[in-house]
Amino acid sequence: MSATPLLQIARLTKSFGSNQVxxxxxxxxxxxxxxxxxxxxxxxxxxxxxxxxxLEAYDGGSIKIDGREVGYxxxxxxxxxxxxxxxxxxxETGMVFQSFxxxxxxxxxxxxMLGLQRVRKKPLKEAQEIAxxxxxxxxxxxxxxxxxxxxxxxxQQRVGIARAVAMDPKILLLDEITSALDPxxxxxxxxxxxxxxxxxxxxxxxTHEIAFARDASHRIIFMTDGSVxxxxxxxELMAQVASNERLRNFLSRFSAATH
Amino acid sequence: MGYQLSFNQIWRNFxxxxxxxxxxxxxxxxxxxxxALIGLALAVIYVSSGRVVRAIISSYVEFIRxxxxxxxxxxxxxGLPTVVNLAYDASTxxxxxxxLYAGAYLVEVFRSGLEAVPxxxxxxxxxxxxxxxxxxxxxxxPTMTRITLPxxxxxxxxxxxxxxxxxxxxxxxxxWGAQWINNRTFRIVExxxxxxxxxxxxxxxxxFGLRLLERRFRVEx
Numbered sequence: 001m002s003a004t005p006l007l008q009i010a011r012l013t014k015s016f017g018s019n020q021v022x023x024x025x026x027x028x029x030x031x032x033x034x035x036x037x038x039x040x041x042x043x044x045x046x047x048x049x050x051x052x053x054x055l056e057a058y059d060g061g062s063i064k065i066d067g068r069e070v071g072y073x074x075x076x077x078x079x080x081x082x083x084x085x086x087x088x089x090x091x092e093t094g095m096v097f098q099s100f101x102x103x104x105x106x107x108x109x110x111x112x113m114l115g116l117q118r119v120r121k122k123p124l125k126e127a128q129e130i131a132x133x134x135x136x137x138x139x140x141x142x143x144x145x146x147x148x149x150x151x152x153x154x155x156q157q158r159v160g161i162a163r164a165v166a167m168d169p170k171i172l173l174l175d176e177i178t179s180a181l182d183p184x185x186x187x188x189x190x191x192x193x194x195x196x197x198x199x200x201x202x203x204x205x206x207t208h209e210i211a212f213a214r215d216a217s218h219r220i221i222f223m224t225d226g227s228v229x230x231x232x233x234x235x236e237l238m239a240q241v242a243s244n245e246r247l248r249n250f251l252s253r254f255s256a257a258t259h
Numbered sequence: 260m261g262y263q264l265s266f267n268q269i270w271r272n273f274x275x276x277x278x279x280x281x282x283x284x285x286x287x288x289x290x291x292x293x294x295a296l297i298g299l300a301l302a303v304i305y306v307s308s309g310r311v312v313r314a315i316i317s318s319y320v321e322f323i324r325x326x327x328x329x330x331x332x333x334x335x336x337x338g339l340p341t342v343v344n345l346a347y348d349a350s351t352x353x354x355x356x357x358x359l360y361a362g363a364y365l366v367e368v369f370r371s372g373l374e375a376v377p378x379x380x381x382x383x384x385x386x387x388x389x390x391x392x393x394x395x396x397x398x399x400x401p402t403m404t405r406i407t408l409p410x411x412x413x414x415x416x417x418x419x420x421x422x423x424x425x426x427x428x429x430x431x432x433x434x435w436g437a438q439w440i441n442n443r444t445f446r447i448v449e450x451x452x453x454x455x456x457x458x459x460x461x462x463x464x465x466x467f468g469l470r471l472l473e474r475r476f477r478v479e480x
Contacts, residue, residue, distance in 0.1 A: 053386055083391050091388025101383035105401045114397060115387035167387060 004067070006031045006202055007052065007171055011061035014047055021047045023226040024061065029171065029204055034197045036205045036213040039223035040250055045206040046098075048223070049173050052204065053093045054086060065092060065170060091119045094164030098176040100156040102148040108135060108159045109144040112166050120167065134162035138192050154185030161192055165201065172196070174205040190216075210254040214238070222247050268444035269453050279436030280457050286432060287419040289354050294361025294418075295411070301362070302369035303395065316366065323363035329424055331356050336428045349428040357425075361418055368414065372407035373399060405476050412469035416462055423458075433457060 005028035014022040021044045029035050037045045050056040052063060054071035057080070063070040070089060073079045081089065102111050112131035116122045122130065135144050138158035148156055157177055164172055174193065178186040190212050197203065197216050207213055213220055214234045222230040222237065222244075230240050230247050241248045269276075305316050323331070335356040340346055376399050384394040426435035437454040441447050 055382055055385060087385075087388045087390045087393075089388075090386055093386070095383075095386035097379060097383065097386075099379050101377075101379040103380060103383070103398060103402070105405065115389070118393050118397060119388040163383075163387070173386075 003030055005029060006033075006066060007204065008062070008064040008067075009048075009052070010063075012048070012051065012058055012063060013060040014044075014051060014056060014058045021226050022051070022058070025223075025226070025228060027221060027228070029202060031170075031202050032200045033219065034201075034203045034205065034217045035219045035221060036207055036217040037221045037223055038207065038210060038213055038250070039221075039229070043223045044226040045223050046175055049095075049175050049204060049206050052171075052173055053090050053095055055095075065089070087119070091115070091167060092170050093173055094167055094169035094171070095173045096157070096160045096164050096175065096177045098179050100148070100153070100160045100180070102156055102159055102163075104148050107145050107147055108140060108151065108162075111148070111159055112163045115163065115167050130166050131162070134166040135159070137195075138162045139188070152185060153181045154188045157181065157185075157189045158192055161189070161196075165196065171202045171204060174203060174207070176206050176208065178207070178209060210251065222250070224250075262448070264449060265446065266449050266453070268446050269440060269449050272440045272444070275431075275436035275439050276433060276454065276457060279431060279433035280461055282430070283419060283422040283432040284461070286350075286354060286357060286422045286425060286430070287415060290357035290361045290418050290422075291411075291415050293354070293358035294365050294414075297358065297362030298365025298369050301366045302373055305366065305370055306373050320363045320366050323360055328356075328360055328421055329427065331360060332424055332428060349425070349430045353422075353425040353428060353430050357418060357421065360421070361414065364414055364417075365411075368407050368410045369403065372403040372410075375406050376402045408469075408473045408476060412466065412473065415469065416466055419462060419465060420458065 007027075007029040009025060009027040012022050012025040012027075013020065025044070025048060027035070027048075037048065039045055047056055051058045052065075052070065057071060058076055060076050062076060068089070069075070071081060071086065073081055080086070102108075103114065106114065109128065109131045112134060113124075113127040116127035116130055117124065120127075132141070132144060135141055138161055140155060140158055140162070143151060143155060143159075146155075148159070151159065160177070177193075178189050181189065186209070190209065193203070193205070193212075194216050205213070205217065217234065219231065220234055220237045221228055224246050230237055230244050232240070237247070241251060301316050301319075305313055308316075332353060336349060336352040339352075380398055380402060381394060384398040389397065422432050423434035425432050426438060429435065431439075433454060437450050440450045444450070
């Protein structure tokens, strides 16, 4: 591809104490692309995602969004950006969390409106319109006034998605967004993500839903022990199963679900 | 012949008690408001500061919590004016003391409340691009308020009872009113029985109201 990638991750490293969680990860995501990261637990997937919006500070390498280094003024490990600058950078990425993390004191609508009003500085009326539009898009037009505890897990997560996309982010980060859901609620959330993919939303997704990864993403990254073990388009990745033992072992656990 | 109960003298001077209970409530309300401001400000500073600032705040808290309130009241009313040549009336002195006293307890309440805000909510605030102040204002404080409301209620009830100590510097609150009547009528059993009931009823009424408030703002997850 000729276009400059929207997200450029190069030689990324990150340690928690003596435990090196990310060992030189390289990954580019082009605008409009849906890239999925799969792999065993503890492989660094979530940490990778949390570095992209600097919820975790990385130690080495580089993460650039639209050519700007994330979190640091120049280089990793150097001077960090000021809090206001950091906040402005984070507003360019949207994130959806495994445990939803909706604000418990705000209604569904208010959860979506908070960022629109306080970060995007939209007037109340406009923020409300945008919030309702997105809640409608995720199938929750009838729940705008509900508090999080009044919603099911699947509904809460759809509010979480609406809250993130309403900000019109350049890239959406989805961190195991169906892992905390009852099985029968997984699809209502994945359907919303599929729709976003069709609309051309750029997404970096960490998931354990292999079937979903295979048919919804343009590329799949397989991460183990903090580095990329295999990557490619879904069918390219599946073709590597024979030669990559770890990938084979990992996918065999899902074979019942995928065939 | 046993002691003959007679409440006539109590009812005749009942205004001393009703005025007293109103003043007690006023003292407690003012102290909890100022104390909450002190407590909240120091708690916010505490959680976002280094070791030195934390040590200073902790020593304030420990000082207040380990010195009897009665002694603090004496220190503030008799001691302070002697040292720094400052004259103020008993009520003002007591309000200042009780506010500082409440503040010390509320620092702990608010601090643990702030720390009990789930990290995921703060992450969500960060991820959407809220600045640290906005996260404090729109995420941390509202969530914390719901967590700390029961402890705030308990502190308020305690403060209401602690206002009785103001009687030692002649602030005309409820206990002082009781002493005033007793000194003139010697109806010691009657006056303190009535006063006890007044503390109990008022305390329960406050608690009932605050519990309703808590239920209204309960944290749901």
